[in-house]
Amino acid sequence: xxxxxxxxxDEKVASLLHKTGHRYSTVRRRLVTVLRSAGKPLTNSQxxxxxxSLVQSSVYRNLNVLEESGxxxxxxxxxxxxxxELAEHITEHHHHIICTSCGDIADFSLPSSVEKSLNVSxxxxxxxxxxxxDNHRLDALGTCVSCQ
Amino acid sequence: xxxxxxxxxDEKVASLLHKTGHRYSTVRRRLVTVLRSAGKPLTNSQxxxxxxSLVQSSVYRNLNVLEESGxxxxxxxxxxxxxxELAEHITEHHHHIICTSCGDIADFSLPSSVEKSLNVSxxxxxxxxxxxxDNHRLDALGTCVSCQ
DNA sequence: TATAATAATGAGAATCATTATCATATACGT
DNA sequence: ACGTATATGATAATGATTCTCATTATTATA
Numbered sequence: 001x002x003x004x005x006x007x008x009x010d011e012k013v014a015s016l017l018h019k020t021g022h023r024y025s026t027v028r029r030r031l032v033t034v035l036r037s038a039g040k041p042l043t044n045s046q047x048x049x050x051x052x053s054l055v056q057s058s059v060y061r062n063l064n065v066l067e068e069s070g071x072x073x074x075x076x077x078x079x080x081x082x083x084x085e086l087a088e089h090i091t092e093h094h095h096h097i098i099c100t101s102c103g104d105i106a107d108f109s110l111p112s113s114v115e116k117s118l119n120v121s122x123x124x125x126x127x128x129x130x131x132x133x134d135n136h137r138l139d140a141l142g143t144c145v146s147c148q
Numbered sequence: 149x150x151x152x153x154x155x156x157x158d159e160k161v162a163s164l165l166h167k168t169g170h171r172y173s174t175v176r177r178r179l180v181t182v183l184r185s186a187g188k189p190l191t192n193s194q195x196x197x198x199x200x201s202l203v204q205s206s207v208y209r210n211l212n213v214l215e216e217s218g219x220x221x222x223x224x225x226x227x228x229x230x231x232x233e234l235a236e237h238i239t240e241h242h243h244h245i246i247c248t249s250c251g252d253i254a255d256f257s258l259p260s261s262v263e264k265s266l267n268v269s270x271x272x273x274x275x276x277x278x279x280x281x282d283n284h285r286l287d288a289l290g291t292c293v294s295c296q
Numbered sequence: 297t298a299t300a301a302t303a304a305t306g307a308g309a310a311t312c313a314t315t316a317t318c319a320t321a322t323a324c325g326t
Numbered sequence: 327a328c329g330t331a332t333a334t335g336a337t338a339a340t341g342a343t344t345c346t347c348a349t350t351a352t353t354a355t356a
Contacts, residue, residue: 023323025333044313055335060314062333076224080313080343097279106277114269117262122288125256131245133290140270142281171352173304192342203306208343210304228314228342 004091009036012090016069028062030054032071032086041075041083041096041105079103099144108140152239157184160238164217176210178202180219180234189223189231189244189253227251247292256288 013032014024034050035042044063048054063084066072071090075083077098083105088094093115094107110118118136126133161180162172170176182198183190192211196202211232214220219238223231225246231253236242241263242255266284274281 021332023332025323027334057315057336058334061316064315065333074226076226078222078224082313095273097274097277097281099279100282106279108273108277110269110273114265117265118286121258121262125243125258126245126288126290129245129254129256130293131247131254131288131290132296133245133288134248135289137285137287137289138266139285140274140279140281141283141285142274142279145278148280169303171303173352175305205307205344206305209345212344213304230343 006033006036009086009090013066013069013071016071017066020069022065022069027054027058028066031059031062031066035072035084035086036091038085040107041085043081043083045081047084075105077103077105095138095140097140097142099147100141101143101147104144104146106144110138154181154184157234157238161214161217161219164219165214168217170213170217175202175206176214179207179210179214183220183232183234184239186233188255189233191229191231193229195232223253225251225253243286243288245288245290247295248289249291249295252292252294254292258286 009032010024010029013028017024017028030051030053031047034047034054038046038050042050044056044059047059048056063072063074067074067084071087072084073087075085075096077083078100079102081103085091092109094109096105097108098105118138122133122136157180158172158177161176165172165176178199178201179195182195182202186194186198190198192204192207195207196204211220211222215222215232219235220232221235223233223244225231226248227250229251231251233239240257242257244253245256246253266286270281270284
């Protein structure tokens with residue numbers, strides 16, 4: 001997560017937006033900056049709090065645009081707020097530990113050996129359902145410091 | 149999932165409800181029956197469709213009661229509907245494959261060797277965050293037959 | 297098995313995160 | 327700079343979920 005520079009993120013997001021016929025506007029740049037510096041998925045209101053120049057309705061609209069373009073991923077926990085983060089192919093593969101009490105999230109990673117065996121097993125398991133598997137999502141569920 | 153009988157499920161649910169000061173009413177019995185026979189997490193409206201004697205507002209209320217008692221688990225996908233299933237300790241540990249297009253879900257299981265190494269790695273990873281880890285949630289993301 | 301006390305139900309109203317609308321402003325190609 | 331297409335912000339609308347409350351069911355006890 002430290003190896004990717006701001007400039008590289010900008011370039012990727014710009015390319016994704018342009019490919020889908022959208023502009024990399026000032027508001028969208030600020031949005032990407034907020035998401036990048038947070039280091040964890042944020043709710044709409046956390047985003048607006050982080051950068052008070054941003055407007056709720058525009059943030060919602062642009063998060064959807066960025067998601068359609070593939071630059072941003074939507075995270076749902078068990079609380080009532082959707083959270084957003086930069087897509088993994090822009091940053092790097094990681095997982096979330098979710099507080100089952102307040103919905104707060106932290107990022108973490110697993111050894112690549114574990115990731116590999118997981119992927120193999122998932123493909124095998126998927127063959128038994130009739131779904132086509134594209135990806136996986138592994139979350140740890142627990143309690144954050146302030147809820148303990 | 150085949151080893152648990154209806155009577156055993158009933159007994160467990162009754163016990164969980166009574167422990168938390170609730171009754172195992174007729175409506176709650178029907179709800180458990182619907183969830184049990186579905187074999188996959190259901191939305192509120194899927195539940196009401198499955199058993200037309202059930203009423204939307206009562207289903208919502210009772211799903212919450214059952215969740216608080218620990219008999220039912222809430223599943224959120226990326227679509228706009230929350231889904232519910234019988235808790236794992238009543239049936240058995242399993243995972244979900246979620247259709248990223250329509251939100252439909254199927255159940256699947258992994259080899260216990262994979263589950264074990266996963267658990268070990270999760271504990272280790274959690275030590276680096278400041279969360280206490282209780283559980284994990286592994287979903288495969290893909291496309292269901294009717295969306296392919 | 298009646299009774300009283302308590303919890304559950306159903307119908308509808310209320311809530312609130314998210315989306316849609318639309319007049320105005322901004323960005324891009326020429 | 328100009329004209330056109332897209333983006334923005336303020337506000338209204340939407341819809342899944344929750345809340346309310348008068349009525350009904352369940353349980354414990356005599």
